Amino acid sequence: MTEYTSLEKIRLKKIEELRKEGVEPYPTRAERTHTSAQAIAAFETAEKAAPEGQPPVEVKATLTGRIRAARAMGKLTFAHIEDGDGRIQLFLRMNELGQERVDWFNKMLDIGDFIQASGVMFRTHTGEATLHVHDFKLLAKAVSPLPAAKDEVTESGETVRHAALEDPELRARQRYADLAVNPEVRETFRKRAGIIHALREFLDDHGFLEVETPILQPIYGGAAAKPFTTHHNQLKQDLFLRISFELYLKRLLVGNLERVYELGRDFRNEGVSFKHNPEFTQLEFYWAYADYLKVMELTEQMVSDACLKVTGGMKIIYQGRELDFTPPWRRLAMCDGILETSGIDIAKHPTAKSLFKAIAVKGKTPNPQATRGKLIDFLLSEFLEPTLVQPTFLYDYPRDISPLAKSKPGDPLTVERFEGYVAGFELCNAFTELNDPLDQEQRFIEMGRDYTDDEEEKHPMDEDYLRAMRYGMPPCGGFGMGVDRLAMLLTDKHSIREVLLFPHLRETEE
RNA sequence: GGCCGACUAGCUCAAUGGCAGAGCAGUUGCCUCUUAAGCAAUUGGUUCGGGGUUCAAGUCCCCGGUCGGUCACCA
Structure with missing residues (x-):
């Protein structure tokens, strides 16, 4: 009542x-x-x-x-x-x-x-x-x-807001009231729609086919994340909400759809933070006969195009810092970046043991059980990430944290992968896709071994995906981007909650 | 999950351990160019919930809740 x-x-x-x-x-x-x-x-x-x-x-x-x-x-x-x-x-x-x-x-x-x-x-x-x-x-x-806001326009032309609805909790829980009284919130979501429209238009214009793949999946994959699980009653089948679109989209390349993309929701059963929400909007595309270098070029064009369409320019202010999206973006080999910022040359440490010691000398303590790849990832987030303010492509990643990426010719420990960093956080992730079914099977087996202590993050072997790849998959480049994070950048919002109409919140007693 | 902080009227916020307040909103009047309209009067409270200390708790202590920040986790 x-x-x-x-x-x-x-x-x-x-x-x-x-x-x-x-x-x-x-x-x-x-x-x-x-x-x-x-x-x-x-x-x-x-x-x-x-x-x-x-x-x-x-x-x-x-x-x-x-x-x-x-x-x-x-x-x-x-x-x-x-x-x-x-x-x-x-x-x-x-x-x-x-x-x-x-x-x-x-x-x-x-x-x-x-x-x-x-x-x-x-x-x-x-x-x-x-x-x-x-x-x-x-x-x-x-x-x-309404939790009304009153605006006063002073003589100098400034707008002073009185009794505004400011409580972030109430604003998120009652987004309808937030939208009704805070016009700038409506503007944020118009911009978000503009970003999504611009991305779609760009890919359509470049010959990509928009597709829809299953959200309910019998086997999850394409990322290392804990899934949400559910159950189909009539079929008596456990199902997972997808954590990425990757493995389905790449099956389509086997089917001769040469350029495909999907814009939709991913679900990850993990922590909530200023840049994480349990469900978030992802853009992935796969491009036959391209490699990660071509994907880099397309990425900087696509993102700068969205920036131009939504903000009217290539430069934006994000949290007080000017960011310039004008292509070409800076390209930085990961090993060089880590060497510059941490003083550690990962090429000189081919084993986890040796790398761990080198990190310990610097006074940092990563998980001693970590693989070499995980240690490199630790160095990346600890030293390098915070320095990547202007749009930067960080490229060439360790093989053992990239089970779906193709190795660099002549360098078996490294894969052709890049991540786009802006304002110190990861915006997108892409690689030259692994299309060798025998290598892929080996990677799944390796992943299974490395993650035995963490069952939930273990990559399940996807036999159907391997079967598809055995039919022959063209060489291709693939790309994934957190659209919410792009929206945060282009609307100058510190928290992902500000660019989600209805962010995930704890239940309240009503 | 750890640490720090916040939670008081519909909204924004006050209140040395000592009568719970203001502005706006609301209600009743007055007012034919206002714009946070103005003037006069007035209503409105489980101070997040529970327990404790005290002659006395919004204030101090303990437990719980939610939010924010931060760290951890997160390819």
């Missing part, structure tokens, strides 16, 4: 009164001729077209929106409504509406209600383009008051 606050009870009473008066508080139909921005633009056009000293041609408009502010002055009322495009001021006067209607507006309508208002555009004494209201109608009554 809903417990209503005193404010809500007052509004519920108003709803009762409205019904008694024969006014439907939730009418079925609404009309609108202009959005707020369109009405203002049409009025400004009319003003410009008018001859000197002559009044502009009358601009009639029917607007819809949510009441965000109201200032009643007896026989006169000013209000602001907000729609998807912005805000516009309404002007209600007893001369046109009669005292009774103006009083009714003030008494029965509240901030948060949706209304429809018709009238003629004019400019107030203070110069604001305003709708002079000749008729209005309630469209939807709000029972609960």
Whole structure:
């Protein structure tokens, strides 16, 4: 049973009164001729077209929106409504509406209600383009008051927000309220949509086919992560929510679909942090006859294209630092980067034991059980990652942490893999894909051995994937990117929660 | 999961261990160019939950919850 606050009870009473008066508080139909921005633009056009000293041609408009502010002055009322495009001021006067209607507006309508208002555009004494209201109608009554923000525009033109909805928990839990009162939040999600649109458009234009592969998978793979598990009752079959799209997309290359991509959700049953959410949006593409160098070039083009389309330029400010996405991005061999930042030359340490000692000398203590690859990964995150602020491709990774990547010719310990780093975190991951079925089978076996102490992260052998590869897979480059992280960069948000409409939150007692 | 911090009216925030407050929102008036409108009056509280110390707890202690930060985990 809903417990209503005193404010809500007052509004519920108003709803009762409205019904008694024969006014439907939730009418079925609404009309609108202009959005707020369109009405203002049409009025400004009319003003410009008018001859000197002559009044502009009358601009009639029917607007819809949510009441965000109201200032009643007896026989006169000013209000602001907000729609998807912005805000516009309404002007209600007893001369046109009669005292009774103006009083009714003030008494029965509240901030948060949706209304429809018709009238003629004019400019107030203070110069604001305003709708002079000749008729209005309630469209939807709000029972609960919005956690309202009030904006004050100071003389210097700055907007000061008063009593804003700021609590990050409440903003995430009640995203609808956050969106309703914080216009910049709506802008963030418009940008996010713009990024996704730009990525899709770029890949479509480059001949890639968008595909959809299973989210429910009998065997998970393509990344080292703990999966969510579920069960199909009728088939009595355990299933996993995918942790990546990789193995399915590469099967399609076997099927002669030469360029494929998928934009969708991955699920990983792991920690939640400012850059991790249990479900997140991933972009993967696979490109026959390309290698990781070609993928690098396509990546910097694709990301800079999205940046240009969404922000209007190649340079952005992220958390106070300027980042420049203009291609070409810096390319840095991982061993060089690690040598520069840590002083350790991994080429001189071919075994885990020797590398561990070298790290210990530097005063750091990684897990003593770690493989050589894991130790290199440790060096990477400990020393190198924080220095990778400008977009950088870090390339050539250790083989034993890259079971799906092809070895570098003449260097069996290294694979052709790169990761794109921006602002100190990983944005994307790509490699020349391993297409040798015998080598691939060997890698699965190696992974199984290395992870025996951690069953959940163990890479299961995917026999069907190997069968596909035995039919012949063209040489190819593959790519994966956390789209949420790109959205964080391009909207200047520190937390992934700010770019997810409904981020994962703990359950609350209701 | 560890550590640190926060949680008080619908919103934003105050309150040496000593009567729980302000602004906005709400309600009732006045007001025909306001824009955080103004003026006058007024309503509104399980101080996150539970336990303890004390003559007295929003404040101190313990347990729990949620959030934030950070570390760990995370190819």
